Amino acid sequence: MRPLRILFRSISSAFKSVFRNLSLSIASLTCIIITLMIVSIAIIFSSNVNYSTKEIEKDLEMVVFVKSETTEEKVKEIESNLQVLPNVEQISYVDKETAKEDMKKENDTYKKIIEGWEEGENPLDSYFIVKVKNIEDMSETAATIKNLEGVDTVNYVEDLVEKMVSTFQIIRNVLIVTVVALIFVTAFLISNTIKITIYSRRNEIDIMRLVGTSNTVIKLPFIFEGLFLGAFGSILPILVTIYSYVFLYDKLGGVLFHPLLPMMQPYNFVFKVGLILLAIGSVVGMFGSYKAVRKYLKI
């Protein structure tokens, strides 16, 4: 019972302290709010980039044309060569007759042209459809395939997707660096707030030490104060995240500027982000106050 009582007293004392040093608490809170807002943007952005990239990857394929005079055995060889490539997810073979039929079905113009061909004439080449695991390495894989014996050309939507993905990744990395830096700044600010609380209560702390209060009992309220500042500071960013993401999702029609880039479904996702923000706020708050307590409570 006694540890529980000490815990409750620490919590209530921490709570009072947040309000007693209101201006300082507000300064820390503002910093936490700004940091968590940016953290939230970073998380939402990078999750969506990841999601879009995955979605694109699902659809993205290369078409590998086989030279027209290639024998069936040679085709088998190419197929097994393709299968062993590390970035190849799946391959399927379309021979020239199937290609002809497929093309006929595609539209009327093609159909007319093909019907104009003589019986048995087929200038089309057989091809493989290759799905890759990772689009970032797509051009490399394409170059390797192109060098295989019997391969004529390799076609894929080269530049656009690749550039878009790499740009997103740069933005995401910049965001991550910014977030880490901001988290440290926030921890430092919270640590300062707690330092001033400790300073303003140093007489009390001195007396407590002299009358035999254990170090844990002296330290706990400060740790809780940091935790509260962090947790309170995450409330506004969480609400803003939930409402603005849902709003944006509806406004943009569920895609990020282009139908190729779908956005993540808002529900569950926004709540997960909210939980992450709460966790980051609390941990950063506790970490900041823990640092201050270690440094300035010489006990």
Add this chain to the structure above:
Amino acid sequence: MSFIELKNVYKVYKNGITAVADVNINIKKGDFVFIIGQTACGKSSLIKLLYREERPTKGQVIVGGINVAKLKNNRVYKLRRKIGIVFQDYKLLPKLTVYENVAFVLDSYGYKESEIKPKVIDALTRVGLKEKLRSFPNELSGGEQQRVCIARAIVNKPKVLVCDEPTGNLDATTSKEIMKVIDSINKELGTTIIMATHDQDIVNRMKKRVIALKDGMLIGDWEKGSYKLDETA
């Protein structure tokens, strides 16, 4: 059996000043001991060694079976729960009432409110301040504030009461009253009292054991002694 034992204790501060030099003292349970000497003779340093506000540079300090020199920082509170400390400057918290100033000690130990109240009332009755529970320190006289400090020191019924110049800021009449309180704690509760002072009147009147220090060295240790610093032991 000694309750407090100092063996060849030295205290040298970082700036090179030797505050306590080769002091050997044994104090039995229930004793009342004055530590006398002029300003900067090492009284305060010696007192601080007892409650581990300072660590001895050399030698052994044992209080109630605890080896103070070897005590880790995070264990110091165990020692301090056995020792009540009375300060010259009272060290009360200005924003707390008399009751709260005494109660917060037990509160910080994690006692229940129902356990705290009778103990605090008992301690405040003993020092004669039962009527001023709700007053704040700045509404009290110096003597009354010192009584609050004493009540706070004895509320957990410590084995030892260490007093560092408790009458240093008080006039003669008030000092007498404070000494009456401290004496009654010694007699009624059997608390060992160690009191640093340079108040000759008090020492001469009380006829208790006197330990005299000069320049950090022990120069006298008399049973039922009086205040004399010129006589070497």
